[in-house]
Amino acid sequence: MDPLTNTAGRGPLGTGTNNPMNDPGTGARVQNRPNVPQGAEAGVVVPSSTGHSKSASTLSNEDWVLIEGTGRGIDGSIFPLQTLLQYRDQNMRRRAEALRDHGPDSWMAQWYQAVVEQYDRLIAEAKSPLGTAIEELRSVVNSSSTDKERREKAGKTFAILRQMELSGQADDDPRVSEAMKLIVDLIKLDAREKKKALATLVEREKRSPGSVSEDQFKDLIAKIMGGERQEQLLGIEDEDDDDSPPNAMTLVADSLNLVADRRVATLKNLIAQEKRFPGSVSEQQMVRLVQAVMGDERQKELMGIPGVSGSGMTPVIDTMKLFLEKRRNAVAALFKKQSTPGSGVTSEQVNQAIADYDVAKRQAIRMGIAVPDAPDMPDQRFDTQSQPSDQ
Numbered sequence: 001m002d003p004l005t006n007t008a009g010r011g012p013l014g015t016g017t018n019n020p021m022n023d024p025g026t027g028a029r030v031q032n033r034p035n036v037p038q039g040a041e042a043g044v045v046v047p048s049s050t051g052h053s054k055s056a057s058t059l060s061n062e063d064w065v066l067i068e069g070t071g072r073g074i075d076g077s078i079f080p081l082q083t084l085l086q087y088r089d090q091n092m093r094r095r096a097e098a099l100r101d102h103g104p105d106s107w108m109a110q111w112y113q114a115v116v117e118q119y120d121r122l123i124a125e126a127k128s129p130l131g132t133a134i135e136e137l138r139s140v141v142n143s144s145s146t147d148k149e150r151r152e153k154a155g156k157t158f159a160i161l162r163q164m165e166l167s168g169q170a171d172d173d174p175r176v177s178e179a180m181k182l183i184v185d186l187i188k189l190d191a192r193e194k195k196k197a198l199a200t201l202v203e204r205e206k207r208s209p210g211s212v213s214e215d216q217f218k219d220l221i222a223k224i225m226g227g228e229r230q231e232q233l234l235g236i237e238d239e240d241d242d243d244s245p246p247n248a249m250t251l252v253a254d255s256l257n258l259v260a261d262r263r264v265a266t267l268k269n270l271i272a273q274e275k276r277f278p279g280s281v282s283e284q285q286m287v288r289l290v291q292a293v294m295g296d297e298r299q300k301e302l303m304g305i306p307g308v309s310g311s312g313m314t315p316v317i318d319t320m321k322l323f324l325e326k327r328r329n330a331v332a333a334l335f336k337k338q339s340t341p342g343s344g345v346t347s348e349q350v351n352q353a354i355a356d357y358d359v360a361k362r363q364a365i366r367m368g369i370a371v372p373d374a375p376d377m378p379d380q381r382f383d384t385q386s387q388p389s390d391q
Contacts, residue, residue: 067114071122077178081126088119130175133157137182154183191227198251205258217255224248253305260296264312290319320364327357
């Protein structure tokens with residue numbers, strides 16, 4: 001008879017001498033095993049005798065299944081390295097106690113020897129290149145970290161996974177799925193933080209127009225759009241819980257509309273200023289602003305974003321009309337001045353003014369602006385050689 005078998009009845013739960021009595025009406029007889037380290041869930045992993053101590057040959061198949069799950073989470077992922085080292089130390093102390101109390105051939109000593117060896121294998125895996133990368137990913141997922149740190153850790157992990165894939169080592173390694181899960185968690189964390197930051201900027205701008213610079217919006221929008229592309233490539237679905245920030249595209253649309261509306265308002269103010277004080281606004285100012293407003297409109301159109309305050313093309317058309325009027329008046333003024341003897345107005349100046357007017361006219365027509373005929377405007381450029389001589 002096994003010297004550890006309790007012949008007097010049930011022993012303390014979890015001890016090696018616990019051998020339930022087969023009382024009538026009780027359940028099936030089950031041999032209880034010793035306590036295992038806290039948090040060491042028994043993941044369902046195919047046991048392997050490779051590397052196990054020969055002295056542990058009396059352990060049953062069920063024992064090996066439980067040992068193979070030691071040091072792993074419910075999903076099969078390996079515990080963090082520090083946790084593995086801590087649990088190994090605990091089991092080393094229990095192994096020493098088993099050797100002292102029950103001898104090296106006892107089931108108890110064999111059990112803890114096998115558990116310690118299991119932790120040795122897991123620690124070796126945790127210290128491997130992929131294991132180290134996983135540890136680093138955990139460190140940036142579970143604590144505050146910068147964009148640069150996250151990109152570096154994710155990039156390092158992708159490089160290791162790529163190398164394992166090329167060498168055929170990635171097919172049956174459960175750590176690959178663990179690494180990818182951590183990368184997905186990292187991308188989600190980064191996206192959540194960026195969206196919250198953009199939502200904060202949107203609310204601030206709505207409360208106090210002009211308080212957020214265009215560059216601040218551009219920087220966050222670019223990062224969020226890049227994150228969206230990553231999520232699409234990896235098949236990551238949007239978070240949908242009460243604590244999640246608004247949808248990324250909703251925030252991007254709000255931001256673009258705020259910037260566009262602010263720019264349109266600036267253009268309208270310049271138009272009003274120029275009408276009140278002709279010549280107070282340079283054409284360069286107007287041209288830059290018109291180009292920016294038209295760029296906003298094209299971007300919103302490509303992204304399918306409706307405007308909040310109407311189309312920005314209305315002030316653009318008003319600006320083009322203002323340009324036409326100014327250039328028409330400039331040509332008329334040159335003609336009038338040239339008719340005065342000794343004015344010094346050259347044919348080149350007149351021709352350039354007419355060319356500038358033609359450019360504005362063609363742009364206006366392309367934008368659908370009706371340009372009325374001006375009888376005082378010649379169809380051809382002014383040429384002094386074509387004029388009749390006074391002699």
